[in-house]
Amino acid sequence: MYQLDIILKRGNNLAIRDRTGTSDPYVKFKLAGKEVFRSKTIHKNLNPVWEERLSLLVDTLKEPLYVKVFDYDFGLQDDFMGSSYLHLESLEHLRALDVTLDLKDPQYPDHDLGTLDLEVTLTPKEGDLKESLWRSFNSLKDVGVVQVKVIRAEGLMAADVTGKSDPFCVVQLSNDRLQTHTVYKNLNPDWNKVFVFNVKDIHSVLEVTVYDEDRDRSADFLGKVAIPLLNIQNGERKSYALKSKELTGPTKGVIFLEIDVIFNAVKAGLRTLNPLEQKYIEDEPRVSKQLLQQNFNRVRRCVMFLINAGCYINSCFEWESTQRSVCAFVLFVVVVWNFELYMIPLALLLPLAWNYVLIASGRDNRQDVQAMEDLLEDEDEDYDKDDKVDVVLAQTLSKT
Structure with a gap:
């Protein structure tokens, strides 16, 4: 069993089907002869932007996914604008892939009818993950795997003067660190990215941090969550409230994640006897007044x-x-x-x-x-004051 996640992004240079020199395109997806999704209609546009999402459960990868584009005609039969298909067997697992489909007419295969841009993610369900798990045990240091799907965030903090942000997400487990793409000018970004980490210690904490991209300087912090692996419920799509860097208080926004953890209990128990893995990815150092004065x-x-x-x-x-x-x-x-x-x-x-x-x-x-x-x-003295402020803030939050 597989889960197929598709984002229908846009069409490019679609065929003209109306007398006005435009079209009213919509897209149909078919799998195993059955229609599984129909997009909304974009009126009078040859380069439509849909940004629509669908999720399917697929039993076998042998059947291709058929994609057809039609021109909507009110009260008449809709005009065919081109079709294509996607071979699921060729997709890489657990990775979001950008796919461009060339639209063709079977009766006129030499005619170019435009393209469709999709983002496709093929995710094995738990049984297939277990097979990947046993293969990962070839490494004696690994006790399991964790799959993290970063879905979206809502209500993020506005970090730019325009009242928007350019958010991206960093997922970190011990010294492994992966990053999503940036969604520009958006406080409710959709990422839909899937990441897989090897677990070396089941007592590790998964950290998910949201940043605002700034091209001229370092990224601005927007929020963070820390999730112990032992507290994760497999297959549960859950929203997490973003917190401050020190995780002492809430900040603005929530993030939606779906996490699966599969591990070998015997190996995890033996690994518990060893000390925690040293974390080499450190936070950015504070600005040194000494270095600043020296340069001045x-x-x-x-x-x-x-x-x-x-x-x-x-x-x-x-x-x-x-x-x-x-x-x-x-x-x-x-x-x-x-x-x-x-x-x-x-x-x-x-x-x-x-x-x-x-x-x-x-x-x-x-x-x-x-x-x-x-x-x-x-x-x-400044560092001492900062430490005192952090202690007072932590005490206040614990009382509340």
């Missing part, structure tokens, strides 16, 4: 050097010192007379050389060292 001091020294050099050159033009202006004039003539292109990068090295002289002499480092010590003290 470097930029400041370069800028001050350029300002001082500009003031010195300007004083030569204003003849504040006759001797200095005459020397500058002679130097200018010599440089112009002997100028070569390679001298430009050499001149740019002067600020770096000046910084090196200051650091080597220790004249500029003393103030920076004192500033760094003060900043480190301030940073420790």
Whole structure:
């Protein structure tokens, strides 16, 4: 037994069937001679967008899925616009696949009648998963498998100034981490992605995190759920309220998941005696005030050097010192007379050389060292304050 999930996305360059130069297309799906789904009608459009979903239980993969497109005519027989079929045996299991079907007319096979874009996911039911489970036991470190279907989310937080978000979902089990695609400008995204992880410890916790994609900077956090594998009910499609990063309180939105866990109880019990697997995927570090101040001091020294050099050159033009202006004039003539292109990068090295002289002499480092010590003290105080705030927040939430 298999579950076939299909998303009918769109049609491209469909055939014209109306006198107005357009069509009113809809799609029918047939399996084993029976109609299993009919889409809505998109009026007066040759590039319709449906974004409709259907789920089927399939006993055998030998029967192909037939897809037919018709033009709706009110009160008349609907016009045929093309057909195609999908061989289920060729589909990869447990993975969402983007499929493009070429529409043809059996009477005129050389005519191009457009294409349909689908997303297809073929999922074995529990009996077939058990077969995959036993095959996975070839690895002695694995105690089972977990299949996670990320369906959709609703009511997410608006992270953009437009009042929308560009959400994607990250599914993580110990050190295994997989990610869905991004749904742009949407607070109720549909992902319909299926992921499979090998389970090394049945006491592990499955973490599902929703982020907002930002092209110019790191992704914004929208919400997170943590689900112990032992608390999962197989085959149950369930909604989970999103929580904060520390899982101490709720945030906006819910996510819909369907999870199946199959494991060998004997191997899982033996694995319990071993220590937990060390987690190598760490959270993003906080911004270091020390590094920020250090970079600021470097930029400041370069800028001050350029300002001082500009003031010195300007004083030569204003003849504040006759001797200095005459020397500058002679130097200018010599440089112009002997100028070569390679001298430009050499001149740019002067600020770096000046910084090196200051650091080597220790004249500029003393103030920076004192500033760094003060900043480190301030940073420790800030971290202590953050920890106290987290403790107070946790206590408040536990009381409520």
